[in-house]
Every structure is written in structure tokens, then in C-alpha cells.
Amino acid sequence: MLQTVDVGLVVLDRNHKIQLWNSFMENHSGIRTSQAREKNLFTQFPDLPEAWLKQKIESVFSLDSRAYSTWEQRPYLFKFKSYRPLTGKSEFMYQNITIIPLTGIDKSVSHACILVYDVTDIATSKLELEQANQELARLSRTDRLTGLNNRGHWEESLTQEFRRCKRTGEKSSLIMFDIDHFKKVNDTYGHQAGDEVIRVVAHSLLQMQRETDISGRYGGEEFGIILPDTGSEEAFVMAERLRQHIEASPVTYEDQMIAFTISLGIREFDSSLNDHTQWLEHSDQALYQSKRGGRNQTTIFGK
Numbered sequence: 001m002l003q004t005v006d007v008g009l010v011v012l013d014r015n016h017k018i019q020l021w022n023s024f025m026e027n028h029s030g031i032r033t034s035q036a037r038e039k040n041l042f043t044q045f046p047d048l049p050e051a052w053l054k055q056k057i058e059s060v061f062s063l064d065s066r067a068y069s070t071w072e073q074r075p076y077l078f079k080f081k082s083y084r085p086l087t088g089k090s091e092f093m094y095q096n097i098t099i100i101p102l103t104g105i106d107k108s109v110s111h112a113c114i115l116v117y118d119v120t121d122i123a124t125s126k127l128e129l130e131q132a133n134q135e136l137a138r139l140s141r142t143d144r145l146t147g148l149n150n151r152g153h154w155e156e157s158l159t160q161e162f163r164r165c166k167r168t169g170e171k172s173s174l175i176m177f178d179i180d181h182f183k184k185v186n187d188t189y190g191h192q193a194g195d196e197v198i199r200v201v202a203h204s205l206l207q208m209q210r211e212t213d214i215s216g217r218y219g220g221e222e223f224g225i226i227l228p229d230t231g232s233e234e235a236f237v238m239a240e241r242l243r244q245h246i247e248a249s250p251v252t253y254e255d256q257m258i259a260f261t262i263s264l265g266i267r268e269f270d271s272s273l274n275d276h277t278q279w280l281e282h283s284d285q286a287l288y289q290s291k292r293g294g295r296n297q298t299t300i301f302g303k
């Protein structure tokens with residue numbers, strides 16, 4: 001039974017010499033029982049984590065109690081290939097390990113038995129599930145059309161930035177901007193063309209922002225950029241660079257050139273702001289001042 005069970009069994013004596021090596025171990029390692037018997041485990045398998053395993057085995061001998069290791073702590077002990085015909089998603093066999101004490105007639109621990117469980121199926125499905133969950137979480141934060149942060153997630157970042165600035169008193173600016181006469185773009189070139197314009201704006205934004213800036217699609221054709229450690233004058237430079245770039249880069253959609261502009265508003269954080277909503281409102285007010293002033297321009301709140 002020990003030979004045929006679908007679990008690896010390795011019995012070691014006090015000196016780590018192999019006393020039992022079952023067929024599971026034979027099949028997966030390619031080392032026959034006759035080759036393994038009486039050999040030192042660590043000589044036979046130089047890749048084993050020797051210090052770690054010796055400590056585990058020692059605790060089994062000295063405490064007369066079991067020791068465990070799960071695939072999450074250490075994916076495998078023996079590097080065996082995975083032969084899972086169905087999943088085939090892992091190159092190696094994930095293993096859970098249990099080491100149990102074996103007592104002799106005098107009741108003292110004479111041997112330690114390493115049990116090797118193949119948990120490749122469980123491990124790969126759990127890892128796949130985690131990946132799927134991560135992907136879902138990413139999707140729930142992302143705007144479908146542009147790949148930018150969506151409004152919910154972006155506003156959460158703005159709330160956090162507001163709290164951070166309140167606490168530390170550090171500089172930070174918020175830019176809100178909106179595509180000018182966007183309704184006309186849709187009416188003249190169609191909704192698909194409008195979507196393409198929104199995508200191109202998002203792309204330009206991602207190219208021009210700093211790595212630490214956080215941009216999001218706030219509404220249909222309205223966007224927001226959080227610029228940590230940035231005062232309003234520096235934010236103005238960034239805003240103008242973006243505005244000029246967009247003005248100079250018409251979008252080509254189905255052989256039609258669509259020229260368009262954006263209007264921007266900036267509000268630098270200051271401690272008189274009550275909450276992130278007021279920060280947003282002030283940026284919006286600056287943005288609408290840009291609209292009233294003739295569009296295709298940037299306004300700093302209060303200037």
C-alpha cells in the first residue's frame with residue numbers, strides 16, 4: 001500500500017539516510033528505490049533547501065511532533081515536473097509537505113517520514129482565481145473607452161490626496177478639463193468619431209503626465225488630473241503643454257480630420273478647502289471661466 005499510494009513517502013533515519021522511497025517518488029524523480037536506499041537525502045538531491053529542511057526534520061525528532069509546509073509557503077520541496085494532462089498549466093508539481101515522527105519500540109523517535117502531496121490542481125486553480133479576481137478589480141477601476149481610471153476610482157484617489165495634503169500640508173494641484181464643443185464633434189462626424197476623439201485625448205494625457213500624476217475620466221468628455229507635489233504655476237505649464245499638443249494634433253477618423261481644443265481649470269490645494277468636493281468645484285469653476293473666456297485656454301482658480 002505504501003508503494004502504490006498517490007502520495008510521496010520518504011523515510012529518513014537520524015542521519016538523513018533514505019530508508020524508504022516509494023513508487024510515487026520513483027516515478028516522479030526517476031530515481032529507483034534501489035538507487036535511493038541508504039543514500040543521504042541531501043547528497044541525492046543537492047537542490048533541496050538544506051538548512052530549512054534540516055531544521056524542520058530536527059524539530060520532528062526533538063519534539064516528537066509533526067511539521068508542515070504548504071505550497072503557498074514553498075511551492076515545492078522536490079522539483080518534479082507536473083504531468084497533469086487536464087490542467088497542464090504549471091511546469092512543476094505544487095506540493096504540500098508533512099513530516100511525521102516514527103517511533104521505535106523504546107518510544108523514542110527513530111525516523112522521520114516526509115509525505116509529499118501533489119496539490120498542483122488546487123494550487124493552479126487558486127492562482128487562476130486570484131488572477132481573475134485581480135483582473136476584475138482592475139476592470140472595476142478602469143474606464144472601458146479610454147483605459148483611464150474611471151470616475152469612482154479616480155474620485156477615491158482625489159479623496160486620498162486631499163487627506164494626505166491636509167495632514168502633511170504638501171503641495172498638490174488638480175486640473176479639470178473638457179473637450180470644447182464636443183456635441184458638435186458628435187453631430188458632425190458621428191458618435192464613433194466622438195469616441196475616437198475621447199480615446200486620443202486620453203492617450204495624449206497618459207503620454208504627457210508624470211508617473212505620479214493620477215488621471216481619470218470624470219464624465220463623458222471631462223477629465224481630471226491630480227498632480228501631487230505640484231503648485232498651480234507648474235500645473236499651468238503641464239496644462240498648457242497638453243492644451244497646445246491637442247490643438248496641434250487633429251484626429252483622423254475615416255479619412256476625416258477632426259480638429260478640436262480643450263479648456264482647462266486648475267485649483268491648487270490649500271488648507272482652507274473643506275473637502276475634495278470643494279476642491280473639484282473650484283477646479284470646475286476655473287474650467288468654466290476658461291469656457292466663458294473663449295475656450296481653448298487654461299485658468300487658475302482665483303487668478
Ligand SMILES: Nc1nc2c(ncn2[C@@H]2O[C@H](COP(=O)(O)OP(=O)(O)OP(=O)(O)O)[C@@H](O)[C@H]2O)c(=O)[nH]1
Binds near residue numbers: 145190191192198295
Ligand atoms: N461620442 C461620445 N460622446 C459623448 C460621450 N459622453 C458624452 N458625450 C457627448 O458629449 C457632449 C457634451 O456636450 P456638452 O456638455 O453640451 O458640451 P460641449 O458640446 O462639449 O460644449 P462645451 O463644453 O460648452 O464646449 C454631449 O453631446 C454628449 O452626448 C462618449 O462617451 N462618447
